[in-house]
Amino acid sequence: MGRGREAGASKQPVVQSVVRAARIAQALALAPEGMQLRELTARVGLHKTTVLRLLNTLISLGLACKEERTGRYRWQPLRLLWLAGPLRDAVSAVQLVDVVLEDLVAQTGETAAIVLPSLDCRSLVVVSAVLSDDPLVADLRERTHLPMHAMAGGKIFLAALPRGEAYAWMEGGLPAVTKHTVTSPDALMAELGEVASQGYAVSKEECVAGLNTLAVPVLDRTGGVEAALVLIGPASRMGERKMLGFVPQLQAASQRLSKLLASLNLSGRGGAGGSHNGPPPQSPFRAL
Numbered sequence: 210m211g212r213g214r215e216a217g218a219s220k221q222p223v224v225q226s227v228v229r230a231a232r233i234a235q236a237l238a239l240a241p242e243g244m245q246l247r248e249l250t251a252r253v254g255l256h257k258t259t260v261l262r263l264l265n266t267l268i269s270l271g272l273a274c275k276e277e278r279t280g281r282y283r284w285q286p287l288r289l290l291w292l293a294g295p296l297r298d299a300v301s302a303v304q305l306v307d308v309v310l311e312d313l314v315a316q317t318g319e320t321a322a323i324v325l326p327s328l329d330c331r332s333l334v335v336v337s338a339v340l341s342d343d344p345l346v347a348d349l350r351e352r353t354h355l356p357m358h359a360m361a362g363g364k365i366f367l368a369a370l371p372r373g374e375a376y377a378w379m380e381g382g383l384p385a386v387t388k389h390t391v392t393s394p395d396a397l398m399a400e401l402g403e404v405a406s407q408g409y410a411v412s413k414e415e416c417v418a419g420l421n422t423l424a425v426p427v428l429d430r431t432g433g434v435e436a437a438l439v440l441i442g443p444a445s446r447m448g449e450r451k452m453l454g455f456v457p458q459l460q461a462a463s464q465r466l467s468k469l470l471a472s473l474n475l476s477g478r479g480g481a482g483g484s485h486n487g488p489p490p491q492s493p494f495r496a497l
Contacts, residue, residue, distance in 0.1 A: 228329075364404050425437070425460050
């Protein structure tokens, strides 16, 4: 996908300056200690002057600040708390979601997580995770760059795209993260077809050496992909046969999450949790 389609594969018109500002906002939110300008520029992949112009705009709005002593940019803490005010009711929702993840961990012995695409739709963001008690487990919450094409959860979102849009997304590159990463667009497209038909995706050491992942979609009321539910474990213990044996448990947990999210109405869809506030925001990875 070319630089002109930074928001993902969506056909809807977008304002690139807003997209870029959102990418900067996400990077700062993931770095509470702040970031130097060069760090931030490298993280978001934009020109230094563009990043500086958008940073100055955020600062003028009171959303960000620059520490004169260190030169680091970060979110303005009190302003961030104010912005988060309307979301405080979602804390109980996170606790309910974690109950589903905890049950899944108890059933499988492996780490369970919910992931979403990042704002630039090139990598995954871990929304919530419950870790396995096993010392071999890897905590993906500590990683801020989980390439979509190399993770089972990412393949779930890519498989929901129409074929042409999936190929357009691949134009952004399929870098090799490990020696097992699929880097051929045709090979990845063939795998995405299997994911769409079978309802689950696997990644065998494609993102992190020695780590396997299994994922299924969490669907919204319209059948679109709301999120991906992922099971994560060491390849030495969670091989392909064992992963496939976990598919029924993962799908059952996904159905529980779908019902839970619909009832909580966090997206304003007019469920039991509140009134309808208009159509839900359209993700470039929402199945058509």
